[in-house]
Amino acid sequence: MAGIVGTPIFEAPVAEGSRDQHMVLNMGPQHPATHGVLRLVVEIDGEIIVRLYPEIGYLHTGIEKTCEAKFYQQVVPLTDRINYLDPLSNNLCYCLAVEKLLDLEIPERAQWIRVMLTELSRLNSHLIWLGTHAMDIGALTVFLYTFREREEILRLFEAVAGQRMMTSYFRIGGLSMEPPIDFFDRVRTFIRTFGEKIDEYSNLLTGNPIFMNRLKGVGYLSAEDAIAFGVTGPPLRASGVDIDLRRDMPYSSYEKFQFKVPISHAGDTWARYEVRLIEMRESVKIIEQALDGMPGGPVKADAPKIVLPDREKMKTQMEALIHHFKIVTEGFDVPAGEVYQGIECGHGQVGYYVVSDGTAKPYRVHMRYPSFATLQALETMCKGRMIADLVAVIGSIDIVLGEIDR
């Protein structure tokens, strides 16, 4: 294939006088402020960024190709590994896409538990963003507080799924199992005090003059640019575009919940900080509503050829044993077609594009992840600013390299 050219490290322009001399600086791929293995080739004029080129792909593991060799239900654990900070959103998006192809009705209780856990997962994602973002700016203390609460969330995930990070709790057709008996009480205990915890973070940061000076007016992104670059989630809403798929194109019963979508028109790093803080408070409200109105009933769809039977049934009923054996060894056929399912995760809009050719393995799975598109806007946000602002801006767009490289 022609036209594949070498790594685009900028040629440092050798200017006539020393005043115009630009320097090319490699930031990463092992830089702590890039939140993973992101390499930024930055051309600087003194301290001012002239050009910036993100170089990605260091974490590319070919998950999309792997999906083509797995049964539909075996893809679920792969999705956890993409955005490891918000695992349940990935599970949800994939399951919703396949359920759309299968035309499967999900019991209400499963949908509500999905909403509740996805919101917990969003809190998890935002807590890591807040901790690491503040740490990049130099406010080390916040990190300890946010990780204290994150630990609680991970314990909840462990209680419900048996795994702290790679949960794989949502399955095609519902949940993997009913949550433990005291689970909802534990979530309630956690949520009851979480509002105060957000106040605590806010007290540490919102009035802090150093934090404010580093963030205000930095990394400006206009609404037009944000839309043109495909930026989604909190950065888009911080630029004044009022769109949230949970409210505007509801999925998994989100239409039954009342919550506000925070927006800001400032478009800078500070606006993104404020939007995310309010989002955390709204997530708490959604979880409270889910706990209060949790419907009863099964957590798995009534589709014995698709959903694995309960352990108890599998050991006592011949039919269930046969279905179990068939699903595990042969998978289940999914009708041919193509679907795209979009959801709103902690970072922005996730989309799963699943193409089926009628067999038990997906013909093609493509994931649209928000950080991939948001990274394109980085140069626009940083151009003409100090190099120290770059660290603040990367922190504020909240990228996960696992989902960029996939």
Added chain:
Amino acid sequence: MTKSNSLMGKLAVLDGLPEHPAVKAILAWKPDALADAKFEFDELTLTIVPGEIRAAAGTVRSAGYNFFEDMTAVDWHPGSPRFQLSYHILSHAFKERIRLRVLLEDGDPSVESITAVWVGANYFEREVFDLFGIRFEGHPNLRRIMMPDEWVGHPLRKDYPVEGYR
């Protein structure tokens, strides 16, 4: 599977959804550019003839489908036409998504880039170029994005070997 609310084929869609803003816009602009259409799983798919994708993207953008969300390819090897490009475009005003589709034949497949309409298509087109080997004419920086620059082959093609030594 054909669901009760699905419309297969261009005529059925033109008949069933005459008031759909994207369909209307495409028809007003150039009816010949629309090769095929279907409405399935509540998703509208418009198949555009390969040479017209950039103009079609501009047309649906003016019609209110303002947000480029996703773009990828599917390899139907050994079928023909081999490659399918799927563009997913969201409308913030209508809260609705459409899919534009382009079918390409094998043998140095190439198509016009839509980066002139949405800058954000840049990375997505680079990814398709890298993993499928489809060229995008007019792309500002068509380089490999995931694989190393000296890599040979395009891993997401169906005829790419998945085992053995290379």
